[in-house]
Amino acid sequence: MALLITYFIYILAALFEIIGCFTFWVWLRQDKSIFWLIPGILCLIGFALLLTRSNVDFAGRAYAAYGGIYILTSFMWLWIIEGTRPNQWDIVGGCICLIGATIILCGSRTSLV
Secondary structure (H helix, E strand, C coil): CHHHHHHHHHHHHHHHHHHHHHHHHHHHHCCCCHHHHHHHHHHHHHHHHHHCCCCCCCHHHHHHHHHHHHHHHHHHHHHHCCCCCCCHHHHHHHHHHHHHHHHHHHHCCCCCC
């Protein structure tokens, strides 16, 4: 159950990070109002706070595992929000990242020696 909660936290954190960064993208690349940054900054604060809620003992390990979830969530954003379907290599790479994140999260709870 702890693993599922951690995945949920990471997916939510990824959405907050992507939204926060996307507001900067929209402001700078699409010449939108600087007021786009207000919700963006709030989302980035939420992202940082969410990462501290994961059930992982060390920050570096939490960030490494989060990276795999972030990548997969980014492809979902690409597809749902930006309307561009991930290609086969995006999907394969995303699955490899998810497997890596799971190994990191599960492996940190056990020891090989």
